[in-house]
Amino acid sequence: MPREAEPSLSERTFTLQAISEGLRVLAKVSAEVTVPFPDRPFDGIFQITSELGPMVAPSYEVNRPTETEVLLARLLEKTIRRSGALDTESLCLVAGQKCWSVRVDLHVLSADGNLIDSACFAVVAALRHFRKPDTSIEGETLTVYTPAEREPVPLSWLHSPFCATFDFFGDEGDIVVVDTTWLEEQLRVASCTFSLNKHGEICQISKLGGRPIEATLVIQCAQMALDKVKEFTDLLDAKLAEDAKRRDKGGLMAELSAENDR
């Protein structure tokens, strides 16, 4: 019988704090072994939940999703889940019986505009940094190894989508601003979010209403979004590489050695 994986906080969960001016988003990934949905026996379970509580602004209530929250959840779902960034088939352990359930909990601690872009960045960063326990199958027996037995493995990650939001100002909506603060957001006449990866693939576009914008401007914004996304990709790659270097102590041999700094 497969046993429930023992979580070890340092290895299995990773908290990322995207701290920009006054904006903090916390994304936390956890994984557990469960039974897959009966209609998709070969897929693992992957879900993203977001919560905007009264901590962000007094107008948000617990258990009563506001418009912002609905749009944020939909956007993350379209950008990361529907675009196939995570290979859910790789989460399947025994078809129809056992699979990994990966869950991302997004907590917004304080918001000062541009919530969507930072939330998406935090989720992608957390998922790429996440390591799940290694497993092996012998016949019918599934073994989940603790981090001490075997090095945890990263998720099968296919591409990294990022969001770029453009806000439009002015009567004609021809003034474009990126990365707006909360105050600026109150004055915008329209906004448009593009989700792309560095290969120039659009995962999602949403300009949900607002003042009508010239079509040519939308095309220009899409090109700008691609440049921004490439910047984001480089930033995240650099951060992850730095972290991997810091964690890599030279494997088991270094751990077993009796040498120390003294």
Added chain:
Amino acid sequence: MPLDTSTYSLALLRIDGRRWNDLRRLHAQIHTQEAADGSSYLEMGHTKVMCVVTGPAEPQAGQQKRGTAGGGGAGALGGGQKDAASIVVNVVVAGFSSVDRKRRGRNDRRIQEMEITIQKALAANLHTHLFPHSTITVSLHVLSQDGSLLAALINATTLALIDAGIPMTDYITACTAGSTSSYAAGDDSADPLLDLNTQEEQELPFLTVATLGDSDKVAALVCESRVQVSRLEGMLVVGVDGCRQVRRLLDGIVRAKGSKMIKEGVVQRSDLMAVSLEE
């Protein structure tokens, strides 16, 4: 691929026999409900929707709260509950509307997103400042789904609002546009397609675009599928052009209904009317 690419490349005809820039049959009626302030029924191919507009009316006790929730984050609407009418949009998708019967609750996020999109697009287009302290309620019912659902909902809403006589800047019309190759970066011969049905929507990348009147101004743009950024321009151009075609059709329907009402004596012909009704 179920979209028969072999016949498409040979004859350039889609599965339902249309060419790349053909709209499906668009049939619409306005003033279908006698009791309502404004109503419409619209078919785009096999997608069938009904729209009923109530208002501008005094907000009901329960509605005020929902209206605030709907308009809360909208920058265009701001906190303008007092000096402008608030817009409430409800979309109900009938259980029998698609092939497999599926119950969709009120909390379905996909439907909520469509409601917000329509509500925000209307907020920027309608002259809500003329009706302070009031609510305009738009109820949409989806009777049958065969692709371009959001586009059909937006078009039906525009017609119903015209029937209700609510002042607006111009028509907001919408349609979908797709691209024939799903994901092959090197495929330059990919044609953009106009007005996709369900089968094409499942196979191909597509976007829904809504424009204001005859202009190139994009009121709403929703894309949910993976597509190369270089493809966007072609799809958008075809979509905007399709919106113009839809506008022409809707305008024809409104004019036909208007002249019929005058002939029947329901309304008086105004001397100020500059347009000729005989066509």
